[in-house]
Amino acid sequence: MQSRTVPRDQASTDRTVLDGAMVLPRPHRFDVYTAVGGLLGGLLLVGTGLSTRPADDPVTLFDGPWPVLVPLGVMACCELLRRAAPRTALLTGTVAVCADVVTQGNLATVMMFTDLVYAAVLYGPLASARRIQWITGLLTVAATLVPFAVWRTPQALLIGVVVGIVAYGPAATGWIVRNHRDAAEAARLRAEQTALLAEMDRAQAVTAERSRMARELHDMVANHLSAIAIHSTAALSLDDPKTSQEALSVIRENSVDGLAEMRRLIGILRDSSGDTEPVAAPTLDGLDALVENARTNGLDVHLDTDPGTVPAPVELAAYRIVQESLTNALKxxxxxxxxxxxxxxxxxxxxxxxxxxxxxxxxxxxxxGAGLVGMRERVALLGGEFEAGPAGDTNRADGKIWAVRATLPLTEGDSA
Structure with a gap:
């Protein structure tokens, strides 16, 4: 079973089960600092006698400094859960701030409640964040209109302002921060995906280039080296000076041609700014010379060609297919x-x-065996068809026939 490590502020808000008991995730270090700071600040306000309402306020049901400590302590405990269990913390904090209203009040309790609203929108589930936005917005509107409609005094509008600052303001701020965070995370994922796709494209390009180089090297050199191997064997096995002289001439000719082909491949790989200019790729006009060279190597070749005008990629592929087929026939x-x-x-x-x-x-x-593979790859790259094997009629009087057939489309899209 695989595990994945995530930042603690992105950890799941669901409760976990340990030894059959439900436990909450461990509080984040910043949340601990916030809870301790809020509690010490509230105690400092109580110690100095500062409160949000006087003792003779009609709303105050419990006067004195000590009743204030109960909602203050509950709110500080809720701060510990602001990130680990934001919805639980907000619901409990709402009860605590309502209890603080019937006391002389403590500013630290109210400030910690605004932080709980902010954290619930930022770290809670998306559906809860939307609901908190709507609820705090409706409460702000109601707290503005209802008191003004009842008391008909401008001072009643201040209730809506306070509710907006304590409830809707933190919720709106949390929503904005959450949107920016989600956008940044989406951008990071897109960047990672783009980098991954770029790396895959690079790897595919390298593989394709290696395959192309392998095909070129095989097609250019195999024909000449095969002729050299065959004629050198003949020169070594026959004690005839004339035959050996002819074999050595063929060996030299194929060595020179093979060297020229190797230089052409080096020219393709070399930077165009170098001293060696790339040699032109072979064309179908060179089939006569290719067939003549095969005849020199001992093949009885009959050429029947009327290709017309074809695109350069098709022309190169056709030349290489004929070249490799003649090499296989020679061997x-x-x-x-x-x-x-x-x-x-x-x-x-x-x-x-x-x-x-x-x-x-x-x-x-x-x-x-790489020759057939290379021919098949060349045809596939151009979107054509290729087959190689014994011909259908194997009962001919002159023996069995091996046939290589390829069909290369001449359209611009397939030959690009």
């Missing part, structure tokens, strides 16, 4: 024709690469 395909077809259909660029497979004991070069 896994059986002897036979590899077909590459690109065409625009119904507002989409369709890519189809087929190659024979099934008669080889193992791949000619090791692979990690």
């Amino acid at each position: 896994h395909a059986s002897p036979g024709r590899v077909t590459v077809v690109l065409a625009q259909r119904d507002g989409s660029l369709t890519i189809a690469v087929t190659s024979p497979f099934g008669d080889r004991d193992g791949p000619r070069a090791p692979g990690s």
